[in-house]
Amino acid sequence: MSATRLPDLPVTFRPTRTRVVLLTVGTVMFAVITAVALALEKLSPGERASFVLTAALFLGVLALLSRPKVEADETGVTVVNLTRTRRLAWAEILRVNLREGDPWVFLDLSDGTSLPALGIQPGIAKQQAIRDAQALRALVEARGSGTEEPR
Template sequence: MLDDVFRPRAARLVTGTMAVVVAAATVLLIALLSGTGVEGWSTADLAGIALVGAAIVWFLWRQATVSATPTAEGLRVRNLATTRTVAWGEIVWVRFGEGRPWVQLDLDDGDTLAVMGVQRSDGERARREAKRLSTLVAVRQRTGRDD
């Protein structure tokens, strides 16, 4: 339970649904435009529509798959644009104060790292997940001397 993957629920539901709708709408649009027989819609135009639809679906898929995965070595954080693994000892603080859209990690080098796998849009569940992440960091940072 403590080592379960952190994933948002509301964002996954919304972006997953939107990805399906955009994919279906793109296919339908291409089918309708290519079947009309109207001059002016070239293969390049239809390919452009397909590429835009694919880019939107990719972006939505990436948003739907944000997560934070605990491993023995550290926390692998998959955000919208990047994936980064931080060692447990690098994490100084877990923050999820009011006004923050997702959990933020303060790192020992002075940097911060957003953890989009825990999002405020999940309400009380997000607060529980932030506490679980904070507990997990504390447990993983304990040494044999407990210092």
């Protein structure tokens, strides 16, 4: 096991910078498109409404993209991805992987599958993602089933 200090539980890992960028861009886009819709005098009320609805749709998509997180507590881990949430007991997670070039962390599970955890992604904060992946790996090794292979 690495010398990574175990974080205090509960802990939430999320791509904060990416989230701030997505929500800021979404809010600005919504405001600009709405302002344009209201400023154009030749638009009918229906056309204005379609502008605002389109702006709201853009904001909604960007808010959905900002949703991912990984929450760890005493009993296990909750992985929140774009449209799905999955709760895992510590013993279900065998390994935490973040290899060079991976877009996010992958969790190897005891049922033989791999679960992407989009809440830890290198994106625009690579060093933070590496620290988060190491912290989650240390938690899994400390609290997991003990079936982890030595490294």
